[in-house]
Amino acid sequence: MKYLDYCRTILVLGGVGLSLLSLQGCVTSGHTGGESPPQAGDEEQVIFPDPEDAWMEEGTYVNIENLRKMQAGLSKDQLYDLLGRPHFSEGLVGVRKWNYIFQLPTGNGHYMTCQYQVQFDADMLAERMHWRESSCAALLEPQESEPTRMTLSADTLFDFDSAQLSHEGQQRVADLAGRIRDDFVEPSVMVVGHTDRLGSDAYNQALSERRAATVRSALVSNGIAPMTMQSRGVGERQPVTHCEGDRSTPGLKACLRPNRRVDVEVSGEAR
Structure with missing residues (x-):
């Protein structure tokens, strides 16, 4: 007997109390007739997996701008490009739910661990998005004090595998310093x-820190007060694009280029 038929049988044969108890496990991913579909953020109607079952239990430092682009109608390929592969072993083809664990910034260098679920319709297009905790959804709301982010391509700033600014990189940083002033x-x-994900985690972390420190020093040389600036590296943990493949081919390097970058976040009163 199919599971949905079993649920209907329970509804017909059981009493009111028994029926309500039995139907708690009969919620399906779709909806028919006059049923009201679950709304995003309605935690009571969504079952999240145990974080310990994730293949990446610590989650990822997702790009907030990518999360803000999430909407109904996105294909799995589009979603994969924005958020990466799901963090549980659910499969990529034919499944109706993808689950993620994200580390979201709460300010002052702190992060909150948040579980996120995307549900797909019969055409495998994103239909509903849910956060396990409503407080996580609130972290996506733009804040008045949110810094202005200016992104510089690392391929423009540096030679391959280097933290030394190229001639063009020096000019780009000088132009940025003038804009800030x-x-x-x-x-x-x-x-x-x-950085991109090619190479070891430890190497990429160190390279990202050196490059950030180099750009900070160049900004100081171009008139930005050193006591107003900080620098840090996050390695490969915050990609803005996701590409298939593990071998360091020219095609993969080109695809991963947007991930090799230096973000300069500026807070303060605009002139």
Whole structure:
């Protein structure tokens, strides 16, 4: 007997109390007739997996801008490009739910661990998105104090596998320093280095830190007060694009290029 038929049988044969008890496990991923579909954030109607069952239990440092682009109608390929592969062994083809664990910034360098679920319709298009905790959804709301982010391509700033600014890179940083001076009053600057996923985690982390420190020093040389700036590296943990393959081919390097970058986040009153 199919599971849905079993649920209907329970409804017909059981009493009211027994029926309600039995139907708690009969919620399906779709909805028919006059049923009201679950709304995003309605935790009572969504079952999340145990975080310990994830293949990446610690989760990932997802790009917030990518999360803000999530909407109904996205294909699995589009979703994969925004968020990466799901963090549980659910499969990629034919499944109706993808589950993630994300580390979301709460400010002042702190992060919150959040579980996120995407449900797909019969055409395998994103239909509903849910957070396990409503407080996680609130972290996606733009804040008035949210810094202005300016992104510089690492391929433009540096030679391959180097943390030394190229001639073009020096000019790009000088132009950025002028923009900061012209557009902000007493700015506070955070320089964040990023790499792609090629190479070891430890190497990429160290390279991202060196590159961020180099850009910070160049900004100081171009008139930005050193006491107003900080730098840090996050290695490969915050990609903005996801590409198939593990071998370091020219095609894969080109696909991963947006991930090799330095973000300069500027807070302060605009002129």
